[in-house]
Amino acid sequence: MLSRKNLLIILIFFITACSSDRLDVDVSDVEFEMQFEHFEDEMFNCKSVSEMDAANKQLVEKGQELYEFYVFDVLRAGSPYDDSVGTYLYYFITDTTMKMAYQDIRTEFGDFSEEEDQIVDMFKHLKYHLPKALLPEKLITYNSAFNYGVVSTPNKIGVGLEMYLGPENRIIQQVGFPVYVKDKMKSEYLMVDIAHSWLITNVMGENKGETFLSQMVYYGKLRYAIDAMLPNLPDHLKIRYTEAEYDWSLASEDDIWLYILDMNWVYSTDMKLLLRFFEEAPTTVGIEGSPGRIGQFMGWQMVKQYMEKNEExxxxxxxxxxxETVILKTYKPDNE
Known part of the structure; x- marks a missing residue:
């Protein structure tokens, strides 16, 4: 006969086994390395146009197509191969506001080692789950002049660190972004933005769904893949919500799904409806108290249920x- 101590041990093991997260995997044996470069340091340390010209040539070699995109599309300074580009870039780094932004970047991200470890771990998780997926060789940080957060190429990731200085930052308070956007210009959203950018660019491709359901499934897969890359990140960050927005969405899931069914929207192709439910906004119009992109949240819950019910x-x-119908059939919110 089992003792009370042994029964307790068995019970604890059973509870742990049943509640284990299938995405919380051990990646310690997964081999993956990448490089990190900080172009903002190399640029803002230049003291003259000639130094900027020399730095530009070095950065083109290091950053290749990503640096070309940065100079031409992000900074709109022309081609990095133009003779006059050094002058334009020097104007950029000596601009008073941009110098302040660089100082704030140094204060917030001067030691980037913790972020580097998180990023490497993230891509080890991606390699574990998708061994054939493209993986980045290098991540480059810079000052994007408040134009881009994260951008990916087939082998590099670019991060505009000034986009993550926080809503209380002296410059972000002055820039013309909507309040709901400023509120989430925080470093805590950096990891999910990196995962999001890489997955869309190099793993899943852009969303081409034309129906409400196809949008739900696409974004549900995307959020689940982000979950797989960042299993230890709080769930509200994985969908770029605040904790309050996420809790509201969980509590309202059943009612929202019934509303979608009652309105016969599951197979709707109404573009205005899709924009309302899936694109960035302060709220989902028509659903009082909701955060934006509630359709993405619903799709994530649908895909999570599908995966929970199909462990193989x-x-x-x-x-x-x-x-998509296979995934839809498994979805039954608790109180439906």
Missing amino acids: VSVADLLLQDN
Whole structure:
């Protein structure tokens, strides 16, 4: 007969096994390395146009197509191969506001080692779940003049660090972004933005769904893949919500789903409806008290239920599943 102590041990093991997160995997044996470069330091330390010209040539070699995009599209300074580009870039780094932004970047992200460890771990998780997926070779940080947060190429990631200085930052308070955007210009959203950018650019591709359901499934897969890359990140950050927005969405999930069914929206192709439910906004118009992108949240819950009820389906299998109805059939909010 088992003793009370042994029964307790068995019970604890059973509870732990049943509640284990299938995405919380051990990646200690996964081999992956990448480089990190900080172009803002190399640029803002230049003391003259000639130094900027020399730095530009070095940065073109290091950053290649990403640096070309940065100079031409982000800073709108022309081609990095133009003879006059050094002058334009020097104007940029000597601008009073941009110098302040660089100082704030140094204060907030001067020691980037913790972020580097998190980023490497993130891509180890991606490699674990999707061994054939493209992986970055290098991440480059810079000052994007408040134009871009994260951008990805097939082998590099660019991060405009000034976009994560926080809503209380002296410059962000003055820039012309909507309040709901400023409120989330925080470093805590950096990891999810990196995962989001890489997945869309190099793993899943852009959303091409034309129906409400196809949008739900696409964004549900995307959020689940982000979950797989960042299993220890709080859930509200994985969808770029505040904790209050996430809690409201969980509590309202059943009512929202019933509303969608009652309105016969599941197979709707109404573009205005899709924009309301899936694109960035301060709220989802028509649903009082909701955060924006509630359709993405609903899709994530749908995909999570599908994966919970089909333990044999891997993350790779999920991304290849193109039968949306199969995923839809498993979705039953608790109080439906």
